[in-house]
Amino acid sequence: MKKIRMIDLFSGCGGLSEGFMNTGKYTEIAAVEWLKPQVETLRKRMSEKWGEKHANDRVIHFDIQREEELFHGWNQDPQYGTSRGLDYFVNRAKGIDIIVGGPPCQAYSIAGRVRDEKGMKDDYRNYLFEHYLSVVNRYRPKLFVFENVPGILSASPDGEAITDKIEKGFANIGYEILRDLKNALVNASDYGVPQNRKRIIIVGLNKDYFNDPQNTLNLFYTKYLPEEKSDKKISVKEAIGDLPKCIPYFDEEHHNRRISHNTPKCDVSWHVPRYSNPRDMDTFRLLAEDLASGKRKFNSHRISKLYEEKVGSKSPIHRYHVLDPDEPSTTIIAHLYKDGNRFIHYDPSQQRTITVREAARLQTFPDDFEFVGSRGSAYQMIGNAVPVVLAEKIANAIVKLLGGK
Template sequence: MYKLNTIELFVGCGGLLDGFEQSGHYNTLASVEWQKYACETLINRLQNKYKYEDAKDRVLHFDIQRTEELINGWKDDEIYGSNEGLNKLVNARKVDLIVGGPPCQAYSMAGRIQDKDGMRNDYRNYLFESYLRVVDIYKPKIIVFENVEGMLSAAPDGENIVDKIRRGFNDHGFDIINDIRSNALLDLSEFGVPQKRKRVILVGLNRSYFGDQSQNQDTLGYFYNTILPSYKSDAPPTVRDAIGDLPKLYPAEADYREAGRKFSHFPPTTEKNWHKPRYHNRRDIEIFSILAKDIQCGENKYHSIENLKKLYTEKTGKTSNIHKYYVLRWGETSNTIPAHLKKDGLRHIHPDPEQARSITVREAARLQTFEDDFEFIGSMVQNYEMIGNAVPPEFSKRLANAIYELLETKRLL
């Protein structure tokens, strides 16, 4: 089987990459990521799962904004060490595909609401420019650019960021679909992900391989409306499908310590990697139990936002303009798994009232479709963040297969 050579940018812990590797159609030449613990997680995965003996060489711990150094090599004793650069690693091989999605916080609605300047001054708004500089150097057949729905309305300097990205792709000889919202805004729950998660998936076609702009709009329309939909599931998996078989973690009668760490639930760990209970105080445990029981018995007293806010005030003595809590439903998809899980799990409460807790790292990983043999090499906080920032590997695998099918159709393999 012919394998396509890929470069991954903003790779994180490798959710997008993992799906491409699972498809069996791709060879990862290099991956770029600036967070060290994410790089360590990815190196571990490439070595142990996909048997890349030189995984440490293929994963570049570096800041993509320093593009010239990334390409030609760098020496940075304080943070990134030294490396001969991406050109040396690629070693004159043809790059068929460049994949990645810049950090989404600057484009997300939540980020804009929370930031006093609406994220207008956030440097991450323009990381796509670094992405395009790498694209311009290696000129792949196809590029894949992933981001949040909020990207469609983000306009940090008054111009819609999508228009900037489209112009950038065009200037570098690539075409993306004209009507992004109708075609490229995807509900990932339709692709085997047990989670409500909408993402913009931009596929860019290199005119040198695919033809002129008019032809490429026809090709992209065929991809989004015929090829990609053929990889959808008949029905989305549910929370029960994803996490229902994991060992139960019950509240202890009192807090206790093990290996220097404070626990509120037992057992403190299970044979499943990172199925460890997060610590919760007694007040939160009581609230979680009340909310989950309310759903389980069908009373739905706390179905309304106002009643959730009242409960928060009754139990904490504080007020909030937004509701703090959400309980996952066994028979439905989960709400979106965000990087914010690293701070608290109040919006991701386990549906079993007897367990009265938020979801574990492993449960979050399963809702993101990471396999159980995917090991996260970080602290609990870092692992929640990596998982929340990732593209679900199950969706990524289907996307990878769809792109391969497109190239087969166009006889570009």
């Protein structure tokens, strides 16, 4: 079978790419990402795991808003170096079949809108989908897959719903998406991901290729994708419980060293606890003990009181959460790069937040997936990624859709 030719936009560290490549049915023609640690991570993965000899060229480090250069190439940019541009790779592959990706979700996130004093109305990321649309229009793939947060359903920064803009924009270039995008909502935990992570998966079909796009889309969302669901939910403990125990190290003499104590040598990379001070470690232990005992006396109100007692100031938001070992995790988010207080390990004796490798496992990255950059960068790219297993299930469903065509 001839492999399906793919471009990954806003690729991040490659969650979508990894999942699609895992099926053995896709080949990545090019990927575009503007954050350097993510670019270097994907280049490393494409080279070492997938044997791509020209990964440094095919994974393009660039700002997608600079469309003309993105398409035609550029020379000696002080930030982005030199590239032949997307046209070169698409022409060399004799066209593409599918574009995948999703613009940054912060502008559409309900939490982001609540925190921003202007409700993210002035955030340029509201309209990055227009550049995604431009790439689709230029290369005319059979279909595209556009992933984002559920908050996109209610986002309307200039008074018009973003989903209406997306539907009209793609309709104007000959692509059709599902009319009611509420039916495009999926929970990753239904697909073998140990995490409750709800996302909108927008599939768009080229009307020149599909005779009855709406019928095909309905089949995708009611048959092909649901057929990929798992038989059972995967719990946090099933995902990370076999990793070696590790405890943050702290004492007054050595605390500036920020190293780990009682951490066995581990064959799995990135499994090192972040620095925690004694106050935080005691808080983590107290909350984990409460969960482990089954008492669960620390509700949101009591956790807020605990924060006030420990820190000496009030917080309007619920700042702590222990991951329940017997349930899928809460949504892994990029905020992890700042702190992990909402991702406390369930073992009271470890009194810490989750490691990079634990976060990666909850996002279903395999243990041989290596992140390039700082620990903060690793947390950020993991939190922003599409879970690899969910991406693989979507990729399988797309194969069925194309087979049906």
